Amino acid sequence: MAKYLNEFDATMQMIQGKWKIMIMYELAEVETSRFGALQRHIQDVSHKTLANQLHELEDDNLISRHDFKTAEPHVEYRLTETGKSLIPILDAICDWGDTHIDHNLMDRSLCDE
Amino acid sequence: MAKYLNEFDATMQMIQGKWKIMIMYELAEVETSRFGALQRHIQDVSHKTLANQLHELEDDNLISRHDFKTAEPHVEYRLTETGKSLIPILDAICDWGDTHIDHNLMDRSLCDE
DNA sequence: CAGTATCCTATGGGATACTG
DNA sequence: CAGTATCCCATAGGATACTG
Numbered sequence: 001m002a003k004y005l006n007e008f009d010a011t012m013q014m015i016q017g018k019w020k021i022m023i024m025y026e027l028a029e030v031e032t033s034r035f036g037a038l039q040r041h042i043q044d045v046s047h048k049t050l051a052n053q054l055h056e057l058e059d060d061n062l063i064s065r066h067d068f069k070t071a072e073p074h075v076e077y078r079l080t081e082t083g084k085s086l087i088p089i090l091d092a093i094c095d096w097g098d099t100h101i102d103h104n105l106m107d108r109s110l111c112d113e
Numbered sequence: 114m115a116k117y118l119n120e121f122d123a124t125m126q127m128i129q130g131k132w133k134i135m136i137m138y139e140l141a142e143v144e145t146s147r148f149g150a151l152q153r154h155i156q157d158v159s160h161k162t163l164a165n166q167l168h169e170l171e172d173d174n175l176i177s178r179h180d181f182k183t184a185e186p187h188v189e190y191r192l193t194e195t196g197k198s199l200i201p202i203l204d205a206i207c208d209w210g211d212t213h214i215d216h217n218l219m220d221r222s223l224c225d226e
Numbered sequence: 227c228a229g230t231a232t233c234c235t236a237t238g239g240g241a242t243a244c245t246g
Numbered sequence: 247c248a249g250t251a252t253c254c255c256a257t258a259g260g261a262t263a264c265t266g
Binding site for chain 1: 123
């Protein structure tokens, strides 16, 4: 067992990143979105960090970037098939936390807003 | 959807940490182990970091610590039930990586040893 | 609008020495 | 053996300004 530790690390690299799951869930919901729209929906993410995480997600083939090269810049992002296949894993992580973490004691994360 | 982001973050906090999954897999395999044994099995982990991650896993109730308070110091660690319940999630993360990441291009993790 | 570049800080983790 | 304490460095991410 435990033969897939490299795969674990590689997968963790992909989903680590303060805003990545929010980006992916947003794209899972709206199908396609733009830089500005993402920044508006994902409150508190800094400009630079959003750009970084979009880059990493794209490099990891979890999202795709479509540049419409018009006069007025227009770029769209959406999930790839690989990205979609990761959603159930993210859901599983959320669900585990929901059932195993005491909501009153969830002090190591920003619990409520 | 995406209502469990706090739970996601909290769970990620728990499984992030360079050696945590190795500690948990080791304990899943041998049931019970000691500080020195863990350090011998988990090559390359530093003394301080192993101590830190054991602490965090214990604080998160994923492992338990049993101090036998004998003359010769003797402490044992093992998975809690909560810790055991996390193993399938870790397996799912490994499996996803195994099926979705190109092994030849797994350059963002230390692929082979 | 969709970025890139620069500067700054907080945190994780390694090396090492010390303690009971 | 099972830790704790100190020092150091690399990286993630925020704030902000600049570019096409």
